[in-house]
Amino acid sequence: MSGDFSQESSKIQEVQILEHTLNQILMQKQAFDFELQETESALTELDSSSDDVYKIIGQLMLKTNKSSVKEELENKKKILELRTKNLEKQENQINDKIDSLKKDIPEFSGEKP
Numbered sequence: 355m356s357g358d359f360s361q362e363s364s365k366i367q368e369v370q371i372l373e374h375t376l377n378q379i380l381m382q383k384q385a386f387d388f389e390l391q392e393t394e395s396a397l398t399e400l401d402s403s404s405d406d407v408y409k410i411i412g413q414l415m416l417k418t419n420k421s422s423v424k425e426e427l428e429n430k431k432k433i434l435e436l437r438t439k440n441l442e443k444q445e446n447q448i449n450d451k452i453d454s455l456k457k458d459i460p461e462f463s464g465e466k467p
Contacts, residue, residue, distance in 0.1 A: 365458055368455055379445050401424075
């Protein structure tokens with residue numbers, strides 16, 4: 355009986371750790387989504403702007419080539435999309451693991467110990 359309790363207790367602890375990890379992943383994903391929206395907005399503005407483009411580097415605003423800025427933003431967008439997709443995969447894997455563990459714990463599955 356105590357073996358069942360310790361096993362159940364360790365599964366509950368594992369669920370809590372996974373839920374904490376899931377929250378961290380969701381926060382990262384939210385930050386990447388926000389940055390992706392900002393990048394897409396900058397690309398839209400860049401497309402509608404004239405050939406004079408300025409870029410802020412540190413505390414300086416420098417005139418720069420529109421095509422190089424566009425290329426830089428498109429690369430940044432690709433990286434952010436890949437990172438977001440990777441986080442979504444991790445999120446799904448953790449959710450599956452949490453669901454699997456919860457099925458094994460009577461407290462979560464609706465069974466009585």
